[in-house]
Amino acid sequence: MIKEKLSSIGKDIYTVISELVQDTDIINLAKVSPEIPCSDGLTELAAKYIREKSAEYAHPNGLLELREAIAETIKKKYGVSFSARSEITVSAGATQAMYTAISSFVNEGDEVVLFEPAFNSYEPAIVSNGGRPVFVQRKQPDYHIDWEAVQKLINTRTRLIIVNTPHNPTGAVFTEEDIAQLKKITNGTNINVISDEVFEHIVFDRKKHHSILSDEQLAERSVVISSFGVTFNVPGWKIGYYIGSEKLMAQMRKKHLFQINTVNTPLQYALADFLKQGVDFSNIKKQFQAKRDFTIDLLKDSGFEIVPSKGTFYQLLDYSNLSDEKDTEFARRIMDEYGVALFPLSVFYHDSVDNKILGFSFAREEKVIKEAALRLNNIKKN
Ligand SMILES: Cc1ncc(COP(=O)(O)O)c(C=O)c1O
Structure with a gap:
């Protein structure tokens, strides 16, 4: 059976x-x-590259021009540099990046801390890889994270913490204090962090998005995921990317190669040109x-x-x-x-x-x- x-x-x-x-x-x-x-500009570029580039496979890690454009965008937004060659990979949407990251780090019996309400793809990916989800409820009415409660759940089996900011579906966003607390909890441990930041550009009321990427020490142990589908209103394109230190990325790229091999080429050219033209x-x-x-x-x-x-x-x-x-x-x-x-x-x-x-x-x-x-x-x- x-x-x-x-x-x-x-x-x-x-x-x-x-x-x-x-x-x-x-x-x-x-x-x-x-x-x-x-944007019309983006769909026109997509149409052009579907005509011109459909017969090519892109590099498994993503078209280098697109990875360079992503690195440039991150540098402008967060003031930090990541290598297009070794630290950025293009994925078939955030969902694939999340699955690839989880399947790279989680082995039988490992514990993964995640916060509820939780986006629906995390738990199945953990369970499929033999991991044990450890759920922490966000606190109403603003759905903040109780970091003291998280600290109590950490033990030698804790392998990963998955965070999501801005948060789907509560709309909660991380503050500087959340970043500091996450850093404190993971400091001196082997725990990796996956940060789902697909809504990085949608934060209201003059607040700013606090990305894990902005904190050097935390970024070193983390994978940050974003989605062009969410950013440019093209969810049907299923294209995104993930960022991590060279060491973590090398591990994830081994999985990526056999899980997706390579992401569609024409849309990567289109997004590379579009980003290079400058997006507000x-x-x-x-x-x-x-x-x-x-x-x-x-x-x-x-x-x-x-x-x-x-x-x-x-x-x-x-x-x-x-x-x-x-x-x-x-x-x-x-x-x-x-x-x-x-x-x-x-x-x-x-x-x-x-x-x-x-x-x-x-x-x-x-x-x-x-x-x-x-x-x-x-x-x-x-
Ligand atoms: C929090 C969150 N993570 C991941 C995804 C999936 O993104 P993608 O369509 O790029 O796989 C979404 C989609 O809306 C989302 O809201």
């Missing part, structure tokens, strides 16, 4: 919801892909800040309690004033009765913790947000 490695993992929530809303007029605000066009990343956050503010304003008289998201394009809604139902039941009812699909937060916890919170993405056209808010404002207390 074949032993199922992921017997405890079900379908992801986004797939479940898209299947439920198909062929209905339900507004799916749980949808992950942004309804915002990508501050426009990305401006665009989403406007959407966040617009959405919160439309919902201000609703029955939901709202703590504004600090980053990403996700917003959580506390519905405890509206209903005592479980979040999965409430989400189902407002979908059926009010025609809006939101995700229940409990699905991002291994033990389905239910704090009466739903979430949604505001990376949508204004008219969609307006119509959804109109419907959500009609929800009556039951």
Whole structure:
């Protein structure tokens, strides 16, 4: 008999919801892909290189021009230098980078600390590689990390800590203090850190993104992952990259070679040219800040309690004033009765913790947000 490695993992929530809303007029605000066009310049470059470069395999580590453009972008944004040749690798999206990093570091019985609510790809990758996930709940209402609780869980079996900032789906962002605490906890240990920073350009209210890359000592033991899909509104391209010290990268590239071999060539040329032309990343956050503010304003008289998201394009809604139902039941009812699909937060916890919170993405056209808010404002207390 074949032993199922992921017997405890079900379908992801986004797939479940898209299947439920198909062929209905339900507004799916749980949808992950942004309804915002990508820059014309980038799509034109993609079309050009699909014509010209489709017959070439790119280097397994990624097209060197693209890796150089990434190194340049990081230097400008964070003031730190990473080698395009030995410390940066292009991946088939952040998801592959995460899997490659986890599978490079985790062996049978290793413990991996991760924070819940957690993005849905981490736990399956840990379990597939024989690791044991050690879950730590973020603290409401701002979903900060209790580092003292983390310290208590660290032992000789701890192999990895996975962090995500800005955080999907709570919108929490790391402060300087979080970086200092993570550094303190890992100092003098063999623990590696994986930092999922796919929303690095989307931090609101004049705050800045605190990347692990900015801290030399922490960066030395870490892998930082980003996604062009998220940054340039092209999630369907599934292209991203990861950064790590030469030693860690050499280890990960061995896995990468056999997990993906090489990422599609034309889009790498397109992204390299696009980055080289100079991108104003501050426009990305401006665009989403406007959407966040617009959405919160439309919902201000609703029955939901709202703590504004600090980053990403996700917003959580506390519905405890509206209903005592479980979040999965409430989400189902407002979908059926009010025609809006939101995700229940409990699905991002291994033990389905239910704090009466739903979430949604505001990376949508204004008219969609307006119509959804109109419907959500009609929800009556039951
Ligand atoms: C936190 C987080 N990590 C990883 C990913 C996956 O990125 P990609 O589509 O590049 O694999 C996403 C996608 O939205 C995400 O939100």
